[in-house]
Amino acid sequence: MIVFDSENKIFYLSTNNTTYAMAVFGEKLLLHAYWGKRLSHPLSPDWLDTLEFRPLAPLDFGRFSTDMLPQEYSTFGSADLRIAALGAEYGDGSYYTRLEYVGFEIVEGKPALEGLPATYCEEGDKVETLVIHLADSLHGLHVYLSYSVFEELDAIARSAKIVNLGERAEINRAFSATVDFIGCEDRELVHLDGAWVRERSITRRAVVPGIQSIESRNGCSGAVHNPFIALCDKNATENSGNVYGFSLVYSGNFSAGIDLGPFNSARAYIGINPQNFNFVLENGESFQTPEAVLVYSAEGFGGMSRAYHKLYRTRLCRGKFRDIPRYVVLNSWETTYFTFDENTIVDLARDAAKIGVDTMVLDDGWFSTRTTDRAGLGDWWENPDRLPSGLGWLADEVNKLGLRFGLWFEPEMVNPDSELYRKHPEWALRTPGRETTPTRSQVTLDFSRQDVCEYIIDSLSSILDRANIEYVKWDMNRYMSEVGSAALPAERQGEVYHRYILGLYYVLETLTQKYPDVLFESCSSGGGRFDPGMLYYMPQVWTSDNSDAVDRLRIQYGTSMVYPYSSMSAHVSVCPNHTQGRITPFEMRCNVAMPGQLGFELNIGKCSEEELELSKKTIAKYRELEDVFHKGDLYRLVSPFEKDYCALEFVSEDKKRVILCIDSQRGLFNGPDQYIKMEALDPDAQYRCGDKTYFGEYLMNFGVHFCNKREHISEMLIFDKI
Numbered sequence: 001m002i003v004f005d006s007e008n009k010i011f012y013l014s015t016n017n018t019t020y021a022m023a024v025f026g027e028k029l030l031l032h033a034y035w036g037k038r039l040s041h042p043l044s045p046d047w048l049d050t051l052e053f054r055p056l057a058p059l060d061f062g063r064f065s066t067d068m069l070p071q072e073y074s075t076f077g078s079a080d081l082r083i084a085a086l087g088a089e090y091g092d093g094s095y096y097t098r099l100e101y102v103g104f105e106i107v108e109g110k111p112a113l114e115g116l117p118a119t120y121c122e123e124g125d126k127v128e129t130l131v132i133h134l135a136d137s138l139h140g141l142h143v144y145l146s147y148s149v150f151e152e153l154d155a156i157a158r159s160a161k162i163v164n165l166g167e168r169a170e171i172n173r174a175f176s177a178t179v180d181f182i183g184c185e186d187r188e189l190v191h192l193d194g195a196w197v198r199e200r201s202i203t204r205r206a207v208v209p210g211i212q213s214i215e216s217r218n219g220c221s222g223a224v225h226n227p228f229i230a231l232c233d234k235n236a237t238e239n240s241g242n243v244y245g246f247s248l249v250y251s252g253n254f255s256a257g258i259d260l261g262p263f264n265s266a267r268a269y270i271g272i273n274p275q276n277f278n279f280v281l282e283n284g285e286s287f288q289t290p291e292a293v294l295v296y297s298a299e300g301f302g303g304m305s306r307a308y309h310k311l312y313r314t315r316l317c318r319g320k321f322r323d324i325p326r327y328v329v330l331n332s333w334e335t336t337y338f339t340f341d342e343n344t345i346v347d348l349a350r351d352a353a354k355i356g357v358d359t360m361v362l363d364d365g366w367f368s369t370r371t372t373d374r375a376g377l378g379d380w381w382e383n384p385d386r387l388p389s390g391l392g393w394l395a396d397e398v399n400k401l402g403l404r405f406g407l408w409f410e411p412e413m414v415n416p417d418s419e420l421y422r423k424h425p426e427w428a429l430r431t432p433g434r435e436t437t438p439t440r441s442q443v444t445l446d447f448s449r450q451d452v453c454e455y456i457i458d459s460l461s462s463i464l465d466r467a468n469i470e471y472v473k474w475d476m477n478r479y480m481s482e483v484g485s486a487a488l489p490a491e492r493q494g495e496v497y498h499r500y501i502l503g504l505y506y507v508l509e510t511l512t513q514k515y516p517d518v519l520f521e522s523c524s525s526g527g528g529r530f531d532p533g534m535l536y537y538m539p540q541v542w543t544s545d546n547s548d549a550v551d552r553l554r555i556q557y558g559t560s561m562v563y564p565y566s567s568m569s570a571h572v573s574v575c576p577n578h579t580q581g582r583i584t585p586f587e588m589r590c591n592v593a594m595p596g597q598l599g600f601e602l603n604i605g606k607c608s609e610e611e612l613e614l615s616k617k618t619i620a621k622y623r624e625l626e627d628v629f630h631k632g633d634l635y636r637l638v639s640p641f642e643k644d645y646c647a648l649e650f651v652s653e654d655k656k657r658v659i660l661c662i663d664s665q666r667g668l669f670n671g672p673d674q675y676i677k678m679e680a681l682d683p684d685a686q687y688r689c690g691d692k693t694y695f696g697e698y699l700m701n702f703g704v705h706f707c708n709k710r711e712h713i714s715e716m717l718i719f720d721k722i
């Protein structure tokens with residue numbers, strides 16, 4: 001619900017449980033007024049008078065300075081000396097942008113963002129969008145701030161559109177959202193960090209004076225930081241305390257952080273990384289920032305995550321696979337790596353059929369001269385030695401066994417040892433006069449170019465049209481460097497990183513619309529590009545190349561801060577684990593993979609009878625429980641970052657079924673008794689688990705007993721409300 005109090009010039013944006021307010025100050029300046037628990041009454045008219053006078057600050061608003069006022073979308077060059085949301089340089093060499101309030105419009109629903117992924121609404125959703133118009137009249141630069149209020153989902157999606165009606169200007173920073181907090185005391189900052197095979201660990205640190213930021217500068221969102229931060233009370237827990245989440249629907253370079261000043265006021269920000277970003281706007285041109293999704297929870301991190309999960313699962317992911325059960329795949333990679341031929345794949349599929357896998361995925365190594373990772377990327381046609389009968393034949397053979405057929409691509413890359421590169425070296429990202437550093441013997445195709453995008457669309461289409469391919473794994477295995485485009489003039493080289501992402505989104509939009517029956521999964525050396533932007537096109541992501549059950553507990557737990565388990569592809573793999581050599585029980589591997597999108601990545605032909613039996617049971621159980629894992633609410637009860645075990649609770653949408661997953665990372669022989677307190681149950685109802693029944697009250701207050709007395713204990717308890 002959006003309400004404008006015209007007397008006091010205050011906008012109130014309310015969801016079921018939250019309110020976000022902005023005020024027009026002195027007829028000119030748009031201020032941030034409030035974000036927190038839902039308000040039922042207006043702010044006190046003197047809310048701003050509470051700010052003390054501060055010497056030194058430039059006083060451009062009577063006794064006030066823009067440097068101390070909580071601003072909604074601040075600008076560089078003005079009297080606001082904090083980190084700015086927007087910066088531009090003009091033809092006269094000046095860089096002072098001064099935005100003043102012009103007006104507003106409220107529209108039903110939510111307009112799409114041109115060329116960019118974004119949350120959306122459907123018929124019947126309670127969603128309204130407020131667009132506030134600001135302008136710099138000297139330079140003719142107009143800014144439209146957009147706020148879509150998802151009333152029932154407790155989220156606000158923000159973005160800014162910059163329209164230049166003046167002389168040529170260069171935009172050098174344009175965040176998607178900033179929020180100024182006053183009285184920002186004893187707060188902490190939370191973000192998700194890591195690297196290849198240890199993605200999205202939770203980092204929590206005190207907010208101290210100055211700027212604390214996380215960034216990506218590698219051309220994609222990356223494994224090092226995820227485009228998400230949360231600001232929280234010092235004592236916020238999983239189920240209590242104020243938490244403010246900022247998540248960016250974008251897959252390129254980003255920056256997010258907090259700038260704490262000397263008077264307990266802090267500015268949180270998220271958006272495109274200003275480093276290496278410079279966008280030229282000629283008269284009449286515009287720039288649309290990506291969308292930032294803001295979630296406030298008074299119920300700690302659990303409340304925040306559940307809001308993100310529901311929004312991203314139902315109003316960011318799209319297409320036919322959004323709501324239906326997906327595929328249980330066998331992926332060939334860890335079984336064959338680069339050594340196979342068409343018969344190997346048919347044999348793998350035959351074995352897979354025995355345990356109930358429904359999709360055979362052929363990973364890397366099937367095309368052109370790709371027999372190692374040193375050649376072939378860019379040349380998307382079958383390797384005649386390996387697949388002499390062609391992909392059409394192979395897909396048919398797999399189909400005859402009752403399985404779907406899926407295929408791996410890495411469309412954004414090219415090996416210098418490829419026909420494509422030999423023909424079009426200018427199609428790779430490069431800086432004139434410099435060598436391009438390869439990684440994994442590959443360089444990045446310049447997706448900022450239309451001709452490159454069309455080539456990739458055509459190449460993939462010709463493969464997808466040629467064979468019955470029902471699943472695509474879209475990989476991306478290097479960070480970008482020496483970025484430049486041969487197709488853009490010198491003054492527009494600062495646009496390449498962003499234009500690359502726009503090109504990628506164009507290709508993904510075209511292909512996913514053209515092939516609506518293909519399930520697309522994204523991957524970037526595992527979870528190196530696990531972000532909301534990619535989820536808009538592909539509803540699931542290969543969470544990590546690390547499929548070890550113990551490590552996956554932490555990776556999946558950290559990922560769940562923002563992303564639902566329905567988006568996490570998780571495979572049962574062989575032991576010792578190929579990434580780090582750990583041996584875990586087969587049952588634990590199955591149990592840890594099950595809440596995600598279950599799959600397998602091992603040689604089923606080499607499994608023992610017992611493992612085959614367990615695999616069959618796991619798939620059957622998964623099919624029975626997947627709705628609870630994927631559509632239910634998640635309660636994180638025990639963190640694997642804090643204890644030697646992990647406990648997760650999934651509550652079905654109708655609240656009748658509850659699954660408790662307990663997994664031990666490391667046991668302590670003769671260790672202590674633990675009582676895991678469940679949540680969100682009906683205290684007066686009884687729940688059956690096996691042949692026992694318990695009151696909800698008992699499970700929530702007394703708790704479920706667990707003794708972490710052995711390595712890798714894995715329990716999955718199913719409670720049904722009677």
Ligand code: GLA
Nearest residue numbers: 333363364523524525526545
């Ligand atoms: C990446 C992926 C793996 C596999 C290989 C193939 O590392 O994350 O799953 O597809 O590429 O080269």
